[in-house]
Amino acid sequence: MKLFGHPDSGHAFKVKFFLQWANVEHDYETIDIFSPRTSRPAEFLAASKFCEVPALIDNDKQLVQSNAILVYLAEKVEHFDSEDTRQRNLEWLIWEANKIGMCLPQLRADKRFEDSRLEAGAHAWLLSRYTHDIGIIESELSDGRDFILGSKPSIADFSLFGYLVHANEANVTLPKHVKYWVSNMEELDGWQHPYEMLK
Numbered sequence: 001m002k003l004f005g006h007p008d009s010g011h012a013f014k015v016k017f018f019l020q021w022a023n024v025e026h027d028y029e030t031i032d033i034f035s036p037r038t039s040r041p042a043e044f045l046a047a048s049k050f051c052e053v054p055a056l057i058d059n060d061k062q063l064v065q066s067n068a069i070l071v072y073l074a075e076k077v078e079h080f081d082s083e084d085t086r087q088r089n090l091e092w093l094i095w096e097a098n099k100i101g102m103c104l105p106q107l108r109a110d111k112r113f114e115d116s117r118l119e120a121g122a123h124a125w126l127l128s129r130y131t132h133d134i135g136i137i138e139s140e141l142s143d144g145r146d147f148i149l150g151s152k153p154s155i156a157d158f159s160l161f162g163y164l165v166h167a168n169e170a171n172v173t174l175p176k177h178v179k180y181w182v183s184n185m186e187e188l189d190g191w192q193h194p195y196e197m198l199k
C-alpha cells in the first residue's frame with residue numbers, strides 16, 4: 001500500500017494518522033501540491049483521478065477522496081463492529097466534508113498562504129459557518145465522551161481531526177469539550193504532528 005500526501009494537507013493527514021493508528025503497513029510519498037499539476041510524478045498522476053492528495057494505491061486499486069479512503073481502510077481492517085456503527089460513521093464523514101471541511105481549511109489557508117487571502121465578507125461568512133459547525137461538535141461531545149461516537153476512536157474522529165488539528169493556524173477557538181477530544185486524539189498510538197507525519 002502506498003499513500004501520497006503533503007504536510008499541509010489535512011485531508012492527507014486524516015488518512016495517514018488512521019493508517020498509523022491502525023498499524024497498517026504502508027509506504028508514503030510527499031507530492032509537491034504547489035507544483036504545476038502536469039509536473040507531478042507519473043505514479044501519482046496515474047493514481048490520483050483528480051490530481052489531489054491524498055491518493056492511495058493498494059495493489060491494483062487506486063483510491064482518492066480522504067473520507068472515501070477512510071471507509072475503504074475501515075472495511076479492510078474490520079474497523080466497524082456493526083452495520084449501525086458503519087452508518088453512524090458515514091453520517092459524520094459526509095457531514096465533515098460538507099461542513100467543517102468547507103470552512104476551517106479555507107480559514108486556515110487565509111492565514112497561512114499569501115495567495116489564499118479572503119475578502120472580509122467571505123472571511124466573516126466562513127467564520128460564522130465554523131462557529132455553527134464547531135457548536136454541533138461541542139454539543140455532541142458535551143456528555144463528556146472521549147470520542148465522537150463513544151469511548152473508542154473511529155474513522156469519524158480521524159476525519160474531523162484532519163483540519164481541527166490546525167485550528168490554531170486558522171485563528172479560531174476550540175470549545176471545552178472539543179479541546180478534551182483533541183487531547184484524546186493526540187494520545188492515540190501513531191500520533192505525530194502533521195508537519196512531522198507527512199514530511
Ligand SMILES: N[C@@H](CCC(=O)N[C@@H](CS)C(=O)NCC(=O)O)C(=O)O
Nearest residue numbers: 009010011033052053054065066067
Ligand atoms: N475532497 C478531497 C480534497 C483533496 C484536496 O483538496 N487536496 C488538496 C490538498 S488539501 C490538493 O491536493 N491540492 C493540490 C491541487 O489541487 O493541485 C479529499 O477529501 O481528499
